[in-house]
Every structure is written in C-alpha cells, then in structure tokens.
Amino acid sequence: MRFQSLLLALSPTFLSYALAETRNFNFNVVNADLAPDGFTRSTVVVNGQFPGPLISVNKGDTVNVVVQNNLTDSTMRRSTSIHWHGLFQARNAYNDGPSFVTQCPISPEHSYTYSLALGNQTGTYWYHSHLASQYLDGLRGPIASIDINPDPEDPNLSLYDVDTDETVITLADWFHRPAPELEAEYKLITNTASAEELPQSGLINGVGRTSTDTQPARPVFTVTPGKRYRYRIINTSAITRFDFQIQGHNMTIIEVDGVNHVPLLTQRLTIHAGQRYSVVVEANQTVDNYWIRAPMTARVVGTAPTNWATDSANVNAVLHYEGAPDAEPTTDIPALTGTNLVESDLVPAENPAAPGLPVAGGVDKVFNLVFTTAENNVTGHGWRINGVQYIPPTTPTLLSILSGARNSSDFGTNENTLIIDKGDTVEINLTGPANHPWHLHGHTFSVVKGVNTVPNYVNPPRRDVAATSGTGLTIRFTADNPGPWILHCHIDMHLEAGLAVVFAEAPSEIASGADSVDPDDEWDGLCPIYNALPADMQ
Ligand SMILES: *[C@@H]1O[C@H](CO)[C@@H](O)[C@H](O)[C@H]1NC(C)=O
Ligand SMILES: *[C@@H]1O[C@H](CO)[C@@H](O)[C@H](O)[C@H]1NC(C)=O
Ligand SMILES: *[C@@H]1O[C@H](CO)[C@@H](O)[C@H](O)[C@H]1NC(C)=O
Ligand SMILES: *[C@@H]1O[C@H](CO)[C@@H](O)[C@H](O)[C@H]1NC(C)=O
Ligand SMILES: *[C@@H]1O[C@H](CO)[C@@H](O)[C@H](O)[C@H]1NC(C)=O
Ligand SMILES: *[C@@H]1O[C@H](CO)[C@@H](O)[C@H](O)[C@H]1NC(C)=O
Ligand SMILES: *[C@@H]1O[C@H](CO)[C@@H](O)[C@H](O)[C@H]1NC(C)=O
Ligand SMILES: *[C@@H]1O[C@H](CO)[C@@H](O)[C@H](O)[C@H]1NC(C)=O
Ligand SMILES: *[C@@H]1O[C@H](CO)[C@@H](O)[C@H](O)[C@H]1NC(C)=O
Ligand SMILES: [Cu+2]
Numbered sequence: 001m002r003f004q005s006l007l008l009a010l011s012p013t014f015l016s017y018a019l020a021e022t023r024n025f026n027f028n029v030v031n032a033d034l035a036p037d038g039f040t041r042s043t044v045v046v047n048g049q050f051p052g053p054l055i056s057v058n059k060g061d062t063v064n065v066v067v068q069n070n071l072t073d074s075t076m077r078r079s080t081s082i083h084w085h086g087l088f089q090a091r092n093a094y095n096d097g098p099s100f101v102t103q104c105p106i107s108p109e110h111s112y113t114y115s116l117a118l119g120n121q122t123g124t125y126w127y128h129s130h131l132a133s134q135y136l137d138g139l140r141g142p143i144a145s146i147d148i149n150p151d152p153e154d155p156n157l158s159l160y161d162v163d164t165d166e167t168v169i170t171l172a173d174w175f176h177r178p179a180p181e182l183e184a185e186y187k188l189i190t191n192t193a194s195a196e197e198l199p200q201s202g203l204i205n206g207v208g209r210t211s212t213d214t215q216p217a218r219p220v221f222t223v224t225p226g227k228r229y230r231y232r233i234i235n236t237s238a239i240t241r242f243d244f245q246i247q248g249h250n251m252t253i254i255e256v257d258g259v260n261h262v263p264l265l266t267q268r269l270t271i272h273a274g275q276r277y278s279v280v281v282e283a284n285q286t287v288d289n290y291w292i293r294a295p296m297t298a299r300v301v302g303t304a305p306t307n308w309a310t311d312s313a314n315v316n317a318v319l320h321y322e323g324a325p326d327a328e329p330t331t332d333i334p335a336l337t338g339t340n341l342v343e344s345d346l347v348p349a350e351n352p353a354a355p356g357l358p359v360a361g362g363v364d365k366v367f368n369l370v371f372t373t374a375e376n377n378v379t380g381h382g383w384r385i386n387g388v389q390y391i392p393p394t395t396p397t398l399l400s401i402l403s404g405a406r407n408s409s410d411f412g413t414n415e416n417t418l419i420i421d422k423g424d425t426v427e428i429n430l431t432g433p434a435n436h437p438w439h440l441h442g443h444t445f446s447v448v449k450g451v452n453t454v455p456n457y458v459n460p461p462r463r464d465v466a467a468t469s470g471t472g473l474t475i476r477f478t479a480d481n482p483g484p485w486i487l488h489c490h491i492d493m494h495l496e497a498g499l500a501v502v503f504a505e506a507p508s509e510i511a512s513g514a515d516s517v518d519p520d521d522e523w524d525g526l527c528p529i530y531n532a533l534p535a536d537m538q
Contacts (some may be wrong), residue, residue: 020060031073037201038214043138052141068111075178079105083130093483094519098130100392104527123258124232124276136179140236156254160280163230173199173237187380202296202315219317223283235271238492240296247290251279257463260349267338272437274465274490289329292317344452352459354446355478356425363425371432382497389498390416397484422506424479431472439465442485449474482506482515
C-alpha cells in the first residue's frame with residue numbers, strides 16, 4: 001500500500017532521515033539449472049533465481065549486499081564481481097564492481113560485502129556481473145526505490161497510484177550456450193565480419209519462449225480499472241534492444257535512468273541495453289486482456305554465427321484488467337503501431353542545461369573517441385578506441401591510483417586510461433557505427449547530440465546510457481565524483497573485445513583528502529586471493 005497522504009504531510013527533510021535505514025541482502029551466487037524459455041541450461045544466478053532478487057530501497061538508504069561465491073560449474077567463469085549500474089558511489093568507487101577497474105574478482109568459496117550508500121539518488125537501477133561476459137549466463141537483476149516509501153520529493157508522485165515490486169519489468173536477452181564459449185567464438189580472428197553472438201530468446205521478468213521448446217506461461221501484469229501504474233522498465237540485455245508497447249494504452253515517461261524528466265507521452269519506446277524508463281500507464285480502457293509487446297532487435301552485422309535461432313518477436317506479456325477472463329487476449333499479437341519515443345524530446349525536470357558553454361568544445365576537456373573494429377593474431381577479433389583495444393590490467397585501476405599512478409603514461413597502453421581533473425567540465429565525442437549503447441560509471445551525462453543532428457546545450461536528456469546514432473554521440477558531464485570510471489559499450493561482447501576507456505577522475509583526490517576513496521581490509525584481500533587461483537578457478 002501507499003502512504004502518500006502521510007508522506008506529503010511531513011517535511012521532506014524529516015522524511016529522508018526518518019525513512020533512511022540500512023538494508024542487508026544475502027546474494028548466494030550459484031550455478032542452477034533453469035529453463036526460463038523452456039530450454040534447460042546451467043546458469044550463474046543469485047539465490048538460484050533469474051532475474052536476481054529485486055533490491056527494493058528508499059532514498060537515503062545504505063544497502064549491504066553480502067556476495068557469497070558458490071560457483072562450481074567450470075564451463076563458465078568461477079569468480080565474479082557485481083556492478084550496481086547507475087549508482088554514483090561517491091567516495092565509494094571501490095564498491096562499483098567492474099573487475100580490474102575498481103576491484104579484483106571475488107574468488108570461488110569466498111565472499112565480499114558491497115556497501116552501497118544511495119545518497120540522494122532515486123529511481124530505477126540494476127545490477128549485473130562485471131567480470132568478462134558472465135552476465136549473459138544470468139547474473140542480473142533490478143534495483144528500485146519504490147512503493148512502501150515513495151520518494152516524497154518525487155515531483156510526479158501525484159501522477160500515479162501504484163508502484164510496487166509487481167510493477168518492475170525487466171527485459172533480458174537469453175542465451176542457450178555458456179558465455180565463455182560465445183566470447184571465444186566472437187573473438188575468433190576469422191570473425192572478420194564482426195558477426196554477433198545472438199540470443200535464443202527474449203525474457204520479460206525471467207520468462208520467455210522459443211519456437212522449439214516448451215512454452216512457459218506468459219507473465220501477467222494485473223491492473224485495477226481506474227488506477228494509474230508506474231512501470232519501471234529495465235533493459236538488462238547483453239546485446240539486444242527492445243521496442244516496448246502496451247496494446248491500446250499510451251505511456252507517460254517520467255524517469256530516465258534515475259533522472260526525473262518532464263512527463264512525455266509516447267505510444268512506444270526503444271530501450272537499449274542498460275537503460276531504464278519509468279512510465280505511467282492509466283488502466284482506463286475496456287476491462288479486458290491486452291498484449292504487452294517487446295520484440296527484440298540485435299545490432300547484427302555480417303552473417304550471424306551458427307547459433308542464430310532467435311524468435312525475436314516472441315517476447316510478450318499480458319496486461320490483465322481485474323474482472324477480465326484469466327486468459328491471454330483473444331486478439332492476435334498486434335504489430336507495433338504509432339509513434340516511437342524520440343530520445344532527444346526528453347527534458348530533465350531539474351537543472352536541464354548541459355555543463356559548459358553552449359558551443360561545441362565549450363568545456364574544460366574534450367575527448368574525441370573514434371571506435372572501429374580491428375583484428376590481430378594475439379587478441380583476435382576486437383574493437384578499438386582511437387586505435388587501442390582495452391584489455392583489463394591485472395592490477396585494478398583504483399589500486400594503481402592508490403599506489404601513485406597519476407598520468408595516462410602511468411598506466412599500460414591497453415588500459416586506455418584518460419585523466420580528468422576535479423571540477424572539469426567534460427565533452428566526449430564518440431564517433432563510430434550506430435546503435436552502440438555507451439555507459440559511463442559514476443555519473444549521469446547530458447546527451448548533447450544523439451539522434452538530434454543539431455547539438456542541444458539548453459535542455460538535453462540526462463541519463464547514464466545512450467546509443468550512438470548514425471552521426472555519433474556527444475555527451476557532457478562535470479567531474480564532481482573522484483574515482484576511476486569506465487566508459488564502455490553495453491553490448492557485452494563488445495566490451496569484452498575491447499570497446500572501453502577508463503577515466504581516472506581526479507586521481508590525486510582519489511588518493512587523499514576529503515574526497516578520497518579508502519577501501520576496507522576485505523577489498524585489500526581480493527587481489528591476493530584471486531591472483532593465487534589457477535586459471536580455471538578465475
Ligand atoms: C555457499 O557456501 C557457503 C560456504 O561454503 C555455505 O555455507 C552455503 O550454505 C552455500 N550456500 C548455497 C546457497 O549453496
Ligand atoms: C545529489 O548529490 C550530489 C552529490 O552530493 C550532488 O552533486 C547533486 O547535485 C545532488 N542532486 C540533487 C538532485 O540534489
Ligand atoms: C511532473 O514533474 C515535472 C517536472 O518537475 C513537472 O514539470 C510536472 O508539472 C509534474 N507533473 C505533475 C502532474 O505534477
Ligand atoms: C535493450 O538494449 C539493446 C541493446 O542496445 C537493444 O537492442 C534493445 O532494443 C533494448 N531493449 C529494449 C526493450 O529497448
Ligand atoms: C495515444 O496517443 C495518441 C497520440 O496522441 C492518440 O491519438 C491516442 O488516442 C491515444 N490512445 C489512448 C488509448 O489514449
Ligand atoms: C486514458 O488515459 C490516458 C492517459 O492518461 C488519457 O490520455 C486518455 O484520454 C484516457 N482515456 C479515457 C477514455 O479516459
Ligand atoms: C564534438 O561534437 C560536437 C557536436 O557533434 C561538434 O560540434 C564538435 O565539433 C565536436 N568537437 C570536436 C572537438 O571535434
Ligand atoms: C595472422 O597470421 C596469419 C598467418 O601468420 C597472417 O597471414 C595474417 O595476416 C595475420 N593476421 C593479422 C590480422 O595480423
Ligand atoms: C604528469 O605529467 C605532467 C606533464 O607531462 C608532469 O608535469 C607531471 O609531473 C606528471 N605527474 C606525475 C605524478 O608523474
Ligand atoms: Cu557496441
């Protein structure tokens with residue numbers, strides 16, 4: 001239930017203190033045989049379930065997640081690390097999660113506790129493995145600050161009535177073969193066409209179908225006529241994007257990657273890997289059952305490898321009105337109709353301007369990053385940024401900084417590490433093929449130029465994942481969060497094949513002073529334990 005009237009009667013300041021608490025979660029990372037689309041395979045999952053458990057929290061909470069690594073299946077990675085996608089992690093970069101950027105992986109039969117202070121962040125986030133391509137094997141799940149304690153300062157609280165665990169919608173692509181096998185195949189030097197490894201199915205809240213296997217019941221989202229629902233849609237995919245539409249209903253977008261945006265009505269939307277949208281849907285149509293559709297599209301080039309079996313349009317759920325028959329809609333699944341969301345129409349609710357001056361390059365630092373494919377006989381088929389393929393170091397970037405690294409030249413060439421100073425306004429121009437979704441850790445950024453051809457410095461969308469259009473992508477942010485933050489393509493195979501740079505943001509401030517990052521003893525122990533492992537346990 002909602003406590004809206006009570007909450008609005010209290011002062012926001014009092015509330016943020018009154019509601020903030022410490023919440024503890026136990027994540028047992030295990031191998032489990034699951035069949036989310038009817039086909040049984042061994043997986044890497046939290047507490048035996050896919051998607052992983054919802055972390056339901058309030059503004060201001062501190063979240064402790066004890067990750068126990070109980071992985072045993074040697075066809076997949078045995079170690080692990082978890083990234084908390086979208087959390088800023090101020091002074092807490094050591095708990096951000098990407099292996100070899102901010103930590104060494106958690107070894108089998110060991111545990112590590114991630115302590116996450118949410119600060120003033122609200123909205124919708126997710127977590128996933130950030131070791132090699134392990135999240136394809138299942139380690140992904142949602143985080144949301146929701147219902148029992150809605151953010152009392154949410155400017156759009158009055159726009160919706162229902163926001164619960166049941167209104168979180170995770171979309172995922174699902175693979176039938178283990179990630180290491182897919183990764184090796186993708187990187188083969190003979191894969192000169194850069195052909196993608198493609199999923200076998202798309203899942204909505206962990207349920208999907210393939211045309212060949214048994215057909216699990218479709219997920220059902222039940223609504224009470226007259227109520228307005230805040231659905232939090234999370235694209236946890238590793239490669240595919242989804243087009244999302246609810247038959248007979250429009251959606252009003254109010255949140256984009258944790259940032260409140262001015263309400264925008266849309267008939268459907270495209271959501272890229274890593275992105276989130278909160279939409280309000282009003283259950284004001286004839287009592288009936290309606291199709292929720294999320295057909296997948298993969299950014300495929302070349303000839304797909306032999307495992308291509310995607311039934312890409314068979315990603316459907318049911319919007320069920322109370323009072324309607326307990327059945328699927330009687331109509332055929334309709335084609336997508338109406339107008340799609342145009343990302344550049346989104347306007348942040350607060351302080352919408354991009355940092356810096358409203359002219360190209362009107363910032364303290366400009367990075368022009370050109371990305372291309374390239375092959376060599378050592379690392380195989382890969383991706384390069386300005387000619388460099390990112391290959392993770394054995395010493396995590398954070399540890400190098402704490403040990404004295406300050407300049408780009410203090411890092412290996414393949415670490416592709418770029419320095420920014422505290423307080424810098426930063427512009428990044430990414431030039432390369434379309435539909436690569438770029439994610440920056442530690443920040444949200446202004447999408448100055450995405451699908452729009454004329455840069456918008458006045459009120460561009462603000463988020464933490466944005467895809468390149470045919471004309472590249474220009475983003476801006478302010479360096480107000482010292483830490484090593486990776487910027488990478490969220491198509492997981494591309495990241496593994498080198499499509500990343502790391503920003504060492506304010507390295508001196510990371511090492512000492514009021515903004516410093518001080519890892520605990522448990523973190524200090526991760527590298528020695530991991531480095532002592534035989535290769536098949538890593
Ligand atoms: C994980 O391993 C720990 C330590 O060996 C054990 O105590 C625990 O029961 C295991 N949990 C699961 C879910 O396997
Ligand atoms: C949240 O806190 C961060 C870090 O202190 C600050 O930069 C940001 O402006 C705050 N945002 C809001 C909406 O208060
Ligand atoms: C929702 O929030 C936006 C941004 O603050 C504001 O412009 C709009 O008026 C709000 N709508 C309602 C119905 O409160
Ligand atoms: C998820 O992201 C992938 C990769 O960008 C994209 O192809 C897919 O359409 C996204 N899903 C949705 C529902 O937008
Ligand atoms: C959805 O929006 C479109 C465009 O504004 C409008 O024509 C249509 O009637 C709306 N549909 C519903 C069910 O509100
Ligand atoms: C249903 O709700 C939508 C979105 O709030 C609104 O645009 C539409 O006019 C409503 N339709 C009816 C029949 O009330
Ligand atoms: C960065 O991108 C903007 C917008 O596309 C462009 O106008 C500008 O020339 C680029 N900056 C540099 C230094 O190339
Ligand atoms: C890889 O090695 C083969 C055989 O030595 C050579 O013909 C080929 O040019 C090499 N390819 C690259 C990309 O270096
Ligand atoms: C970093 O490089 C700059 C310019 O090359 C140099 O002045 C500075 O001393 C270097 N700092 C360190 C810590 O090596
Ligand atoms: Cu990519």
